[in-house]
Amino acid sequence: xxxxxxxxxALMITGYVVLDGFxxxxxxxxxxxxxxxxxxxxxxxxxxxxxxxxEVWLIAGGGTLxxxxxxxxxxxxxxxxxxxxxxxWLLILRGIGVELRMHLDSPVWRGFFDxxxxxxxxxxxIFYGAALGNxxxxxxxxxxxYFFLPLWTNWNVGPKPGVLDWYTMIxxxxxxxxxxxxxxxxxxxxxxxxLNVRARRVAAVLWPVLVVLTVVSLWATLSxxxxxxANYRRYPGLFAIPVAVALSLMAMMLxxxxxxxxxxxxxxxxxxxxxxxxxxxxxxPNLLVSTTDPALNITVYNAAAGAYSxxxxxxxxxxxxxxxxxxxxxxxxxxRGKIGAASAGGYH
Numbered sequence: 001x002x003x004x005x006x007x008x009x010a011l012m013i014t015g016y017v018v019l020d021g022f023x024x025x026x027x028x029x030x031x032x033x034x035x036x037x038x039x040x041x042x043x044x045x046x047x048x049x050x051x052x053x054x055e056v057w058l059i060a061g062g063g064t065l066x067x068x069x070x071x072x073x074x075x076x077x078x079x080x081x082x083x084x085x086x087x088x089w090l091l092i093l094r095g096i097g098v099e100l101r102m103h104l105d106s107p108v109w110r111g112f113f114d115x116x117x118x119x120x121x122x123x124x125x126i127f128y129g130a131a132l133g134n135x136x137x138x139x140x141x142x143x144x145x146y147f148f149l150p151l152w153t154n155w156n157v158g159p160k161p162g163v164l165d166w167y168t169m170i171x172x173x174x175x176x177x178x179x180x181x182x183x184x185x186x187x188x189x190x191x192x193x194x195l196n197v198r199a200r201r202v203a204a205v206l207w208p209v210l211v212v213l214t215v216v217s218l219w220a221t222l223s224x225x226x227x228x229x230a231n232y233r234r235y236p237g238l239f240a241i242p243v244a245v246a247l248s249l250m251a252m253m254l255x256x257x258x259x260x261x262x263x264x265x266x267x268x269x270x271x272x273x274x275x276x277x278x279x280x281x282x283x284x285p286n287l288l289v290s291t292t293d294p295a296l297n298i299t300v301y302n303a304a305a306g307a308y309s310x311x312x313x314x315x316x317x318x319x320x321x322x323x324x325x326x327x328x329x330x331x332x333x334x335x336r337g338k339i340g341a342a343s344a345g346g347y348h
Contacts, residue, residue: 001311016058020054020055067309130163149161181210185252
């Protein structure tokens with residue numbers, strides 16, 4: 001049962017990254033590719049009907065984590081208290097930026113909230129990448145299962161690291177590049193004309209950067225955590241996952257060059273999915289690794305809730321997720337197609 005719940009939590013996190021990832025990327029691009037207020041409204045309109053629904057997956061993922069692995073939840077949320085507060089404020093600023101920009105007909109007012117939206121989106125991608133880097137690298141877990149991380153120490157990976165070091169910054173840059181490319185493909189899919197051309201251009205410029213960062217991040221991960229290959233050696237079929245990552249990167253380039261924006265967007269979605277699935281396959285059964293003593297690692301076995309709770313919860317989770325997926329399908333079908341100038345003017 002713990003194996004099932006491990007992958008259900010991974011599914012929730014992956015769903016959030018793929019869905020909220022493209023509107024975070026659109027936020028990063030907001031001031032980069034939109035030259036006029038009408039174009040900025042169009043970019044926001046591409047994500048307007050779905051951005052808040054996408055963030056529900058973050059809440060659902062946190063709730064699933066709390067239910068299935070309460071020990072991990074309590075340890076991680078206490079140790080990452082400072083960066084979690086930063087993320088919370090960035091989420092608030094991002095929502096404010098979207099919802100308040102048109103409340104006053106003033107260029108200064110709109111410019112301020114456009115800046116809030118773009119900057120908070122940019123910083124969120126960086127913090128999310130750094131968070132994944134911290135989980136991959138490990139944290140200084142103590143005997144009581146808790147830990148403390150300063151924002152940074154000496155920027156080196158060691159027994160007592162900070163939230164930010166050279167490795168977590170590589171992870172942050174991978175997240176920034178990947179989500180910006182993902183957002184570029186989505187904006188290109190939903191727009192036409194100059195916005196479409198500029199979004200494709202950003203994706204073209206960032207694609208080789210993403211390829212290089214992906215390779216560098218793989219090298220960096222294996223240099224500090226060579227044990228992550230243990231599951232891959234035990235189950236050689238898992239090596240299909242990095243092959244799938246490489247194929248999804250190639251597919252992004254090929255479909256973009258052919259002008260197939262939908263296929264390019266699906267390819268960037270596949271890249272994110274396979275990257276996270278590959279990480280999950282490498283981590284299992286660990287949930288949070290101790291940099292001080294491997295015996296203190298939090299695993300699916302010492303962090304899970306009771307067997308009866310997990311069995312009953314699986315039924316309730318299935319009902320809830322069925323409703324959530326049905327809502328997502330309904331919303332995306334309702335708002336499918338490109339955003340025109342006329343429709344863009346009606347939202348914010």
